[in-house]
Amino acid sequence: MFRYASARIAQTVVVLLAIAFIGFLLVSNLGDPLASLLPPDATPQDRAALIATLHLDQPVAMRFLTFLKGLLVGDFGISYRSHEPVAALIWERLPATVELAFASLAITLLVGVPLGVYCGIRPRSALAKAVMFVSIAGVTLPTFVVGILLIAVFSVKLGLLPSFGRGQTVDLGFWKTGLLTASGWRALVLPAITLSLFQVTFVIRMIRTQLMEVGHSEFIRFARARGVEARRIWFVHALKNTLLPVITVLALQFGNIIAFSVVTENVFAWPGLGSLFLQSIQTADMPVISVYLIIIGAIFMMLNLLVELSYPLIDQRVLRERA
Incomplete structure (x- = not known):
């Protein structure tokens, strides 16, 4: 080791x-x-x-x-551009990006993993087919289009959620967070959903593919022949053999969430590292x-x-x- x-x-x-x-x-x-x-x-x-x-x-x-x-x-x-220390600029914007990234990762795990497991275990069910059909939109629609559609529906038409900004924040001295205020949580919802949509659909498809592939392997067939309970076959034997690629993809997806938050932060005027990066490119x-x-x-x-x-x-x- x-x-x-x-x-x-x-x-x-x-x-x-x-x-x-x-x-x-x-x-x-x-x-x-x-x-x-x-x-x-x-x-x-x-x-x-x-x-x-x-x-x-x-x-x-x-x-x-x-x-x-x-x-x-x-x-x-x-x-x-600003003649300020870069470290100060990075630290000022870092909390917004980190909180957005973890919120998007949480949505990815809570939605993508269970649906991926279900679609892998029951690929022919009506719900699995519906999920896979809807997931096509998550894979094909550009992030900025998703963000604009969410703003048009939930901000402009329904007036339920803010369309830009981070909401009210609380300065803890070492970290400025929006997770301690109601407006901060409301402002986080749309950007987090927008950023996580592609990740969710990708994780669903990846886990489904892995489980279906493992489900046709010899040791799974042998377990079925021995009369092992179906739940134990899938959730103990099959899932264990899909953990390596799943963990790898989930970790890299978290990196992608941070790296590709540029578009989402620009659409929602989110004051994070992505918007700072765009401003720096322009100047x-x-x-x-x-x-x-x-x-x-x-x-x-x-x-x-x-x-x-x-x-x-x-x-x-x-x-x-x-x-």
């Missing part, structure tokens, strides 16, 4: 370094920090001081090491763009590492096959 875990951690570290290097190249080669950060009446002394502050007078290797050190201690540089704010991409890459890699480390706990055969 130690050898297996060490190899996976080493691979993750190498990929994270590669992601950090790509982010460093974006900041180093795109945009002009001096023109963006210095006022028009800046003196040569101001210019020299900024060059020293940004370490632009150092060799590339030293600048990359300085960049890595900054990432480790939370110093992400200065925004070209070519390379430090913010770079840090956002590094954060998303790090989230995917850490989720992948956690999934890889959980494999041996689910199936000991992984240690023999992958170590």
